[in-house]
Amino acid sequence: MTRLRVREATKRYGDNTETVDVFTNLNLSVDADEFVTLMGPSGCGKTTILNVIAGLTPLTEGTVEFDDKSVVAGEFPFGYVFQEPRLLEWRTVGKNIEFVLQAVDVNPSEYDSHIDSVLTRVGLADERDSYPQRLSGGQRQRVNLARALAIEPELLLMDEPFSSLDEVTARHVRQDLLDVWYNTDKAVLFVTHDMSEAVALSDRILFVDREGNLFDEATIDHERPRDFDDPALRETETRLTRRFFGSLQ
Numbered sequence: 001m002t003r004l005r006v007r008e009a010t011k012r013y014g015d016n017t018e019t020v021d022v023f024t025n026l027n028l029s030v031d032a033d034e035f036v037t038l039m040g041p042s043g044c045g046k047t048t049i050l051n052v053i054a055g056l057t058p059l060t061e062g063t064v065e066f067d068d069k070s071v072v073a074g075e076f077p078f079g080y081v082f083q084e085p086r087l088l089e090w091r092t093v094g095k096n097i098e099f100v101l102q103a104v105d106v107n108p109s110e111y112d113s114h115i116d117s118v119l120t121r122v123g124l125a126d127e128r129d130s131y132p133q134r135l136s137g138g139q140r141q142r143v144n145l146a147r148a149l150a151i152e153p154e155l156l157l158m159d160e161p162f163s164s165l166d167e168v169t170a171r172h173v174r175q176d177l178l179d180v181w182y183n184t185d186k187a188v189l190f191v192t193h194d195m196s197e198a199v200a201l202s203d204r205i206l207f208v209d210r211e212g213n214l215f216d217e218a219t220i221d222h223e224r225p226r227d228f229d230d231p232a233l234r235e236t237e238t239r240l241t242r243r244f245f246g247s248l249q
């Protein structure tokens with residue numbers, strides 16, 4: 001079942017004198033339990049695509065549909081993991097999560113159990129009372145993920161969430177993400193520059209060119225759960241890297 005559908009979307013910045021079309025007539029969809037990744041050169045519009053879906057910036061033309069209903073962008077249950085964890089430094093990890101629960105329809109009597117369960121899912125149960133500043137980068141990114149998961153979104157938007165982490169930490173957090181995803185079957189729209197990460201995580205990769213057009217698409221049908229070190233994944237990565245970077249000017 002299609003969960004998210006972006007139809008004939010155009011995003012234009014600027015005024016009457018000078019305008020920039022970040023993308024024009026863009027179409028994409030994500031199924032209910034699908035993991036879809038956007039890849040493309042810097043500045044091609046990946047963050048803008050996530051932002052229009054999240055309703056952080058309006059579309060110039062086109063529609064966003066959720067469960068086959070046209071929606072005001074942002075008005076459906078989504079979680080957004082930004083590239084940099086935007087944590088509230090003056091609140092504990094638990095209180096950071098409580099903050100987002102207050103914005104949705106969760107009964108305050110359930111906050112405690114909810115916070116514990118979501119922190120356990122990302123391996124941070126022991127850090128509930130810690131302040132963000134004493135956490136490592138990987139732990140902060142896990143809190144970021146936990147916060148997006150806490151509201152039990154039907155769609156998870158993730159903008160290069162692991163790009164600032166060292167490779168060892170990134171592998172752990174990627175595995176956390178996949179474990180959560182296997183258990184909840186939510187739709188994910190993920191952005192990365194890293195082909196190996198895209199191949200390890202995705203069902204489908206959408207390639208965006210410098211003009212913001214989706215010019216190619218690859219289905220990744222390696223069996224799950226996947227072993228990140230599986231040579232077959234490396235082969236796919238090499239093949240897609242050639243195909244993708246070979247066609248970019």
Ligand SMILES: Nc1ncnc2c1ncn2[C@@H]1O[C@H](COP(=O)(O)OP(=O)(O)OP(=O)(O)O)[C@@H](O)[C@H]1O
Pocket residue numbers: 013014020022040041042043044045046047048049
């Ligand atoms: N508020 C804005 N006003 C005008 N132009 C903007 C605005 N926000 C983004 N842009 C332009 O839109 C284009 C796409 O930006 P966007 O941040 O979506 O790219 P990106 O693909 O996410 O890049 P990166 O990989 O570097 O994160 C860029 O050319 C950028 O300059």
Ligand SMILES: [Mg+2]
Pocket residue numbers: 046047048159
């Ligand atoms: Mg970006």
